[in-house]
Amino acid sequence: METKAVTDVTHLARQLIACESVTPATGAVFDAMEAILAPLGFTISRFVAGEAPDGPVENLFATRGSGSRHFAFAGHLDVVPAGKGWTGSAFEPDERDGLLYGRGAVDMKGSIAAFVAAIGDIPEDAGRISLIITGDEEGPAVFGTRALMEFMAERSIVPDLCLVGEPTSVNTLGDMMKIGRRGSVNMWITVTGTQGHVAYPHNADNPIPRLCAIMSELEKVRLDNGTDWFQASNLEVTDLTVGNEAHNVIPGEASARLSIRFNDRHTGDGLVRMVRSVAELHGGTVEAIVSGEPFLTPPGDFSAIIAAAITEVTGVEPELSTSGGTSDARFLSKLCPVVEFGLRNATMHKLDEAVEIADLEALVEIYRRIVRKALEMPAG
Ligand SMILES: [Zn+2]
Structure with a gap:
């Protein structure tokens, strides 16, 4: 059972989607995340911040391994409300015709699942890997990533690189990554x-x-x-x-x-x-x-690693874009270079949000290559 839990990306995504976690999120979805990460050797910290109406918000910081490089993945487990008119149920994951349906399938429980599946077979001594996961990205984001950054600052935790798993692809997986936001x-x-x-x-x-x-x-x-x-x-x-x-x-x-x-x-x-x-x-x-505030991670080694991984797996050359609304990368960019890359965003926030299972599997392979290469990058 446990092997399946850490390698089967669809199974992981289903576990997260099944937890109703409309923003601001606390509780069950974080219990599920902790249960997924603990067997992989992560040390997990969870804390709840804020009060109504913008909170309470749960946040999770998980870290494992050591070494000269520290790679972080950032994401959110909260989702926007389901809305009325779904073919199935928004919080009962459903596979039909190669698609996995459910609120958060692309934004962004699917990419969190892909990241976990990607690191499952990366040895702990390859370098330090952290997950920065909030329950408030879709809301006002007052008690979310900013609180996580305070948590990290108090412990002098500073990753070298951070990948945000927001759904940045447009028409096909890999056609766009974000190196900045307005x-x-x-x-x-x-x-x-x-x-x-x-x-x-x-x-x-x-x-x-x-x-x-x-x-x-x-x-x-x-x-x-x-x-x-x-x-x-x-x-x-x-x-x-x-x-x-x-x-x-x-x-x-x-x-x-x-x-x-x-x-x-x-x-x-x-x-x-x-x-x-x-x-x-x-x-x-x-x-x-x-x-x-705007942020920009000028094209360099980190964006090159990501672009190469995308092209190796999908054959697509990603556009380096700064388009779209704000994201939590605006906070994380104060720590280290940040790039955003994830699933196709066509159905995000919509009724019948769904991800192609083939895309989920390809994303696992892309993330695996990014982490491996990023941990091999010379320090400094
Ligand atoms: Zn999102």
């Missing part, structure tokens, strides 16, 4: 005026023209033209609100919301300062939340 910041601009009767404008102060002036100035800002590895940063206005129900009232307040996805030419705080300086010229105020 940053993201959301801002709320408010202009306060003085409410009054439209027939007596001298007694009022209309905030709408001032908000429009702010928005038109921001619309003209060209943040950059992109870089070798990133597309151009972009600012999108996502809401304008006055909420005035009367035709004869000058409103007292107008507000707008905007979102900026930005490359490594900028920082979240720098963009907030820029927007604030424009808004303040017209008497506006700005609230902001920076949800992630």
Whole structure:
């Protein structure tokens, strides 16, 4: 039984999918993960962080082996809610026509299973291997990977390389890996005026023209033209609100919301300062939340190892991309070079999420080659 548990990737994925773990996740899915890892010689630490509504969140850090190189795999066991309309049941894994169905099959219990299956036959003295597994990637990610990084910092644990198993492939397994991600910041601009009767404008102060002036100035800002590895940063206005129900009232307040996805030419705080300086010229105020800074692992030895492993197994040459939304790599990149590679993302977050079993098996072989090569890389 145990041999099957550590080598059969489908069996491993089924065990994880069968644990309902809608974000933020704790408990059963981590029990299953611990039961899978313990026989492989891992020392496992688990802790729960945070309180409702963003928590509690369970996190798991597992490590084994020693040596000059320390390779880490990062992932999440939480999933987005199932939604209504599945052909089967989202949390009862089901194999049909070469596909394994279930919430998390691609994002990302399947790739966690593939990583475990990949390291099953790598000897412990080949080097140190760690798994950094959170129960909150799909939610606000406040008590997830950041808490794990604090846990690691307190113990002076610093991997040399980190592979994040997010589903980065698009049309075929291996066609895309991510060497960076853009940053993201959301801002709320408010202009306060003085409410009054439209027939007596001298007694009022209309905030709408001032908000429009702010928005038109921001619309003209060209943040950059992109870089070798990133597309151009972009600012999108996502809401304008006055909420005035009367035709004869000058409103007292107008507000707008905007979102900026930005490359490594900028920082979240720098963009907030820029927007604030424009808004303040017209008497506006700005609230902001920076949800992630950009990161880039410039192409080098690590990305070359990953690309070579992908091509050897699939025959596909991966594109090195920085597209898409934020991921936990934004935190991990502060520790060491981080690259993301995983399954095809066509069905992630959708009804009937499913992974090709052949892809799962190929991913095991790709991950095995990456770990072996990464542990052989010269230190320093
Ligand atoms: Zn994910």
